[in-house]
Amino acid sequence: xxGRLIPGARTGETWGGGRVTDAATCVLAPNPxxxxxxxxxxxxxxxxxxxxxxxxxxGPLDERxxxxxxxxxxxxxxxASAIVLTHGHVDHSESARALGSELGVPVRAVxxxxxxxxxxxxxxxxxxxxxxxxxxxATPGHSSDSVCLLVTDDGSVLTGDTVLGRGTTVVAWPxxxxxxxxxxxARLADAAAAAGASVLLPGHGPALADPVAVVAGYVAHRRxxxxxVAAVVADGVTEPRAIVEIVxxxxxxxxxxxxxxxxxxxxxxxxxx
Numbered sequence: 522x523x524g525r526l527i528p529g530a531r532t533g534e535t536w537g538g539g540r541v542t543d544a545a546t547c548v549l550a551p552n553p554x555x556x557x558x559x560x561x562x563x564x565x566x567x568x569x570x571x572x573x574x575x576x577x578x579x580g581p582l583d584e585r586x587x588x589x590x591x592x593x594x595x596x597x598x599x600x601a602s603a604i605v606l607t608h609g610h611v612d613h614s615e616s617a618r619a620l621g622s623e624l625g626v627p628v629r630a631v632x633x634x635x636x637x638x639x640x641x642x643x644x645x646x647x648x649x650x651x652x653x654x655x656x657x658x659a660t661p662g663h664s665s666d667s668v669c670l671l672v673t674d675d676g677s678v679l680t681g682d683t684v685l686g687r688g689t690t691v692v693a694w695p696x697x698x699x700x701x702x703x704x705x706x707a708r709l710a711d712a713a714a715a716a717g718a719s720v721l722l723p724g725h726g727p728a729l730a731d732p733v734a735v736v737a738g739y740v741a742h743r744r745x746x747x748x749x750v751a752a753v754v755a756d757g758v759t760e761p762r763a764i765v766e767i768v769x770x771x772x773x774x775x776x777x778x779x780x781x782x783x784x785x786x787x788x789x790x791x792x793x794x
Contacts (some may be wrong), residue, residue, distance in 0.1 A: 631645020662702025
């Protein structure tokens with residue numbers, strides 16, 4: 522499989538989940554908000570004809586969503602062999618232990634506090650799922666425990682909150698770190714290019730074609746925002762909320778708390794340069 526989007530895959534502004542590539546199907550959680558966009562994307566990754574699969578980011582502890590995950594597994598004739606967390610934020614991880622216990626499978630995560638069983642997610646680790654492998658790419662920055670997942674022979678990369686399907690992500694300071702995030706974007710672009718990946722499957726929002734170009738856009742945006750913050754600081758404005766009101770004036774106010782976290786990460790980054 523070259524990583525083509527399947528015919529009819531939904532990748533535009535209207536997003537409701539569904540099957541996107543041969544290997545990957547999204548079950549969209551019913552938790553839309555300014556922070557989570559359309560809701561959390563739970564990804565089922567497994568072979569076309571049924572078999573072993575991983576459940577990535579099972580999302581909120583909501584019986585409606587858990588029922589939808591079970592139904593999607595049955596529909597594709599998949600049996601879960603593991604639950605994998607791209608990071609531990611509650612909108613991605615809340616149901617992980619409950620679902621793992623129900624299905625009798627481990628929960629694999631960078632943070633031991635989110636695991637069920639002993640297996641973690643080291644950079645470069647490989648998770649076997651019948652005819653495919655999922656390779657872990659460590660991408661700290663949005664959070665200290667963030668990873669992306671490269672699906673071999675599918676051309677897809679699951680990005681968690683490192684890259685979103687719309688807009689850009691928050692650097693969730695103090696756990697998140699801007700320097701780490703910029704390094705991770707470079708690592709993600711290199712991994713996607715080396716693998717010939719053709720689609721990003723984010724933790725929120727629609728799938729995105731042309732991974733290398735998308736990541737380059739993320740880097741450019743973050744560098745531009747950093748320059749804007751530096752200019753405002755040079756003018757004597759140093760309080761994070763005041764900086765948000767200037768630099769993020771065009772952003773809806775309901776996401777200003779997230780913008781403030783990123784500003785704090787930017788200030789920390791500038792202070793260390």
